Amino acid sequence: MKKYIDDFTVVQNRRLNDEYVILTLKLDRELPEILPGQFAEVKVESGVNTLLRRPISIHDVDEKSREIKLLVQEIGEGTRLMGALQEGDTLNLVYPLGNSFSKPQTKEVLLVGGGCGVAPLLYLGRKLKEAGITPRFLLGARSSDGLIALDEYEKVGEVNVTTEDGSVGTKGFVIHHPLMRTDSPVYDHIYTCGPDAMMRVVAKYAGNHNIKCEVSLENHMACGIGVCLCCVTDTVDGHKCTCTDGPVFDSTYLKW
């Protein structure tokens, strides 16, 4: 897929809480095709430790209004600079990058997300819905504060949640949710994105039940386009670049 470098205009900065914002970015021409699971390399201003671009998943796409959304968790200087962007500001993106989630062979799918890993699942869910599949989301967080923008997910599919403190939904990790405790799961394809630890247990569960499982990794990146070889992950074929061979991998392909 062709990659672009474009200046987007921030048309909205929706603050969800202390930690999360959703940026809506508009392009002044038609958007190129963007697949669910792809990401952008975002240029923030050069602060002390923000020389490099920051990889951020495409959270949602609206071709008609030529807008994309980014869901950003502020964890350091770069993401904080994104969180501070205001309407009218310009943001330069290299995009769309990486492979994408595959099209399911089945109608029964589960989308499991945790933390800012929920970001790419919304656009994936929307695309699945357009293809006639109702996505079933399972979103986990430490507490209700971490469950963000549920309204958006609810518009697209069925939403299930877990919180570690039990403040909302099932208490515990995603793996403790009834959807993943059953021995006869109703779905046969899992898409997951979130903390490595979470994805590993999800992948293990999928393996045990012979369910196809695609995981989206968030390795540290320098270039995002396959030239620096910094973002590798260990696979059955050796080191592969998360930015070009991924970020989405079949869990059985990874040496986990």
Add this chain to the structure above:
Amino acid sequence: MKKYIDDFTVVQNRRLNDEYVILTLKLDRELPEILPGQFAEVKVESGVNTLLRRPISIHDVDEKSREIKLLVQEIGEGTRLMGALQEGDTLNLVYPLGNSFSKPQTKEVLLVGGGCGVAPLLYLGRKLKEAGITPRFLLGARSSDGLIALDEYEKVGEVNVTTEDGSVGTKGFVIHHPLMRTDSPVYDHIYTCGPDAMMRVVAKYAGNHNIKCEVSLENHMACGIGVCLCCVTDTVDGHKCTCTDGPVFDSTYLKW
């Protein structure tokens, strides 16, 4: 004199033209004593090349309103960041630094400034006026655009100008102004601040006519408080720090 580190609040950013702004900064308590000719080391945000503070002269002081003014010429990243400050922003200053212009022994003085070197002359003029001496300003610039904030100087004393292109005042350099072409000057103390080249000819003229001449230097500085020894100038006593032994020197003390 005791030095302070304080956060000031920007209460006004008066843009004079493309290149110059006057910042009015307010302190939330009483200002310490500040002498004419002193400067502050200003902390701008860390950009690529703005690790260090920037030395800027105290342009004016209003003890009653606890405000000081800085006249800033945007010539690089640091001064541009200052020029972009907005009302309500905070600016951290280490101040007041350096020695100061001396009190004149005479009533007839000439204050010669060029470029952003005019900055410290306003506060000096105000102090002279308070002491019953009407300052006579001679301000030079390339063209009328470079003659900035003349209104402020006019409130304090008599203003004479030169421009290289002749668009206002006498055509040429300050040294071409009638005030400095006469062999029997009416003043016997010159204070000057501006480009080195300008100050050198002024100092030479002063020397020729046995006029006391104080020059204010703008050497590159790292610390502003006499510890790094980066800002030295060559004097009859060897290297002296511009930031602590200066910025004001008797022209005869310098090895020019």
Add this chain to the structure above:
Amino acid sequence: MVDLTVDLNGLKLKNPVMTASGTFGYGTEYIDFFDISRLGGIVVKGTTLNHREGNPYPRMAETPHGMLNAVGLQNKGIDYFISDIYPEIKDYDTNMLINVSGSTVEEYEEVARKVNELEKIPGIELNISCPNVKEGGMAFGTSCPSAVSVVNAVRKIYKKHLMVKLSPNITNVTEIAHAVEGEGADSVSLINTLLGMAVDADSRRPLLSTVTGGLSGPAVKPVALRMVWQVSQVVKIPVVGLGGIMTATDAVEFMLAGAAAVQIGTANFIDPLVSLKVIDGIEAYCTKHGFSSASELTGAMISE
């Protein structure tokens, strides 16, 4: 019209701007962004005799105005390059140089022998300065006798342009530069990365799997400029300058300090279009300052 061409001891460049090894892939990754034939040259990824998996993840960390990497020369080996990459890139209308690395002199020799057969490859950049591998790599570039032995051996085999890439992790860079010139290097490029390290205070762990790695980006520019200046005073062969170049002004500084051409590395990650901007900016600088050709910039620093 400014003449941007540069003659690098026989190697003709359209303009003084090349892209640095390990930061521009094989060029193909950038064709979506711009016409890479506008470049003076492309130095492709570090290539070794055999396939190398490189170091474990994590391999990079950001530092104040710089980055550390510990890729460790991951590549599929020269034979794969010849069979799978070369056919794809050989007709790019720019100088495609291969960056060659090895753990032993024999490895360097064997790769050089194979590259010598590649008609469309006008030169080798001999990497005797990679800080991210256990054997060979930087070791060759940090002592004169070993630098001499590898350059001498490769020079006997390799007939086209031989550029030797120097390590900055060294007490006296001019000694090595002088020594490799003596062995017949056609040019030297510098600097490779400075050996550095980063620690995460919270987890108390190093940020790289290898603990130490190579520092690049604007932070190293002052060191790179200094070494380029020092080396250009003592060698007669052209010096290619790199290390932290982000803008045309940076590139001009390197040329004024003595570089005949420049390479752009880390900056490609931040702005994929940076090399074009640097080319245009060098031209604009020449026009503004009355230079009729870019090559006049080389060593044009005024220092009395």
Add this chain to the structure above:
Amino acid sequence: MVDLTVDLNGLKLKNPVMTASGTFGYGTEYIDFFDISRLGGIVVKGTTLNHREGNPYPRMAETPHGMLNAVGLQNKGIDYFISDIYPEIKDYDTNMLINVSGSTVEEYEEVARKVNELEKIPGIELNISCPNVKEGGMAFGTSCPSAVSVVNAVRKIYKKHLMVKLSPNITNVTEIAHAVEGEGADSVSLINTLLGMAVDADSRRPLLSTVTGGLSGPAVKPVALRMVWQVSQVVKIPVVGLGGIMTATDAVEFMLAGAAAVQIGTANFIDPLVSLKVIDGIEAYCTKHGFSSASELTGAMISE
């Protein structure tokens, strides 16, 4: 309560934070800002036998997250120090170390002899790594034999704490560290500045009168951390880490990598209160991460 004290091979510090030579004057310049007796130590300006005028102006330039200086050890000489400075600073309630430099071994010896008589000075930091002087300076610190000769000579004369400040402009810093330990150094401090350069493209002139100068500030931190880590693996004497420390987190990183104490240099120019903030921040870090004393941080990096 966190125990912040550090025992530097006999030299007792209230806390691990000292200020670096050439960046904190004689301490007096900072008393308007804070109570300098809170510091673990102050290393005063580089002092030589005779008065030195230093290098011509300009002596500094800003670089990406760093600065270059070319002061060239301007100072009034040890006798002036003893007569005019010492009386003023000797009763500061912190460790006042004198940074000593020389062009010949004899000069070092003579200064050491005089400093040895100063009751209130608990130690010397032997500067064998200044890049900004023509003779001596860094030359002593970049070869083992010369480093050995000067440390050996001074050690015979100087009875109190002898800290040797190492140069980063070297292929293998561990060799020198090991050598000076062998000669009886009580501790080593590193790094001094990296040799760098800056050019103004517009005027085509170097930004420093001496063309090259010493790079300091955040840009050098990765190199400094790496060297501190390397050296702390091979010597038994304490390592004092410095180079680009701006925050308590930076200081903690140096300690985790192996430093027993740290020095703060360039950061003093930007925030005169920085050392206090670093002291408080180290304490906060210890509390948060369950260390009961700061000295436990030394070498506590987890690297499997």
